Amino acid sequence: MADNINKLTAAIHRNLQITLNNKLKDFSIGSGQHDFFYVISLHEGITQKELSEWLYIGKSTTAKAVKNLVAHGYIRKEKDERDKRYDRLYLTDEGRQNSARIHETFKGIVEITTKHLSQSEIEQTIDVLRTILNNVLAENKEINADQ
């Protein structure tokens, strides 16, 4: 078997998590929560549903990540007044203090991954990956309409 896209995306994902954990070892939240924090810091007021959709991750995982971020004092939840089913998410002061550090780290991750690649290679790859993701999501939707 030669390399294929599935194996490579899996390997990249796993090993990038390791990179991220190393770079943010002293930051007192677990590896999965960095992404959530990052997105919230870019889109304050986002709901958990939107966060799940943005990251293409299950809502139960989002609920737990958010719970942890709140417990660590980095973000806070606020009930939407017009529809009390929604929780809107905002950075706390402590979250805001750590925000720049996270942004730098994420920028560094992008630089690491794109080393030795031209801008057009990167753009084309992003396009193809987006197509692949849509293919996979369509396949999963076919099987199960929910979640």
Add this chain to the structure above:
Amino acid sequence: MADNINKLTAAIHRNLQITLNNKLKDFSIGSGQHDFFYVISLHEGITQKELSEWLYIGKSTTAKAVKNLVAHGYIRKEKDERDKRYDRLYLTDEGRQNSARIHETFKGIVEITTKHLSQSEIEQTIDVLRTILNNVLAENKEINADQ
């Protein structure tokens, strides 16, 4: 934030795992072990170290996956006679009976991911992903020489 390669590979990986789990729901081993079984079926006699390197996955995860596959009767271990540190892995009869099914499923996964893509797009993407993976591995090696 626009989509980036890290987010896309993570999303593809997570959602492909869901696809695979759905397709192999009735197969009595967990999601992570399908990949291991597949590689072993293609390379009988492979060691756990080689398996870890092939999948770019940690050796402790490999040890547990192999343990489960053995417990379920799909594969067997055999000590290398020349160097007893190595365990060599082989399919059992039951493993061999299920092998074709797994191969078909993996082929189906490739077909799903590559829908709407030309052969050259796929090949170029694989090249880029390989470069990215090497970038990430090099970065991690810099931090930690072992594992």
Add this chain to the structure above:
DNA sequence: TCTGATTAGTTTCAAGTGCAACTAATTAGA
């Protein structure tokens, strides 16, 4: 208006994963 369906978020359970510390086997160097 009221009842049933839908929706956002939570919780429990089972499973995969990495890290660190471990054992057993082998190799390298004094």
Add this chain to the structure above:
DNA sequence: TCTAATTAGTTGCACTTGAAACTAATCAGA
């Protein structure tokens, strides 16, 4: 040859994740 270092594999721990069943709030249709 013998001791220290290396190497393959294992185990315990912490953490992430998805599925399924749940609650609370809202919406849609009779």
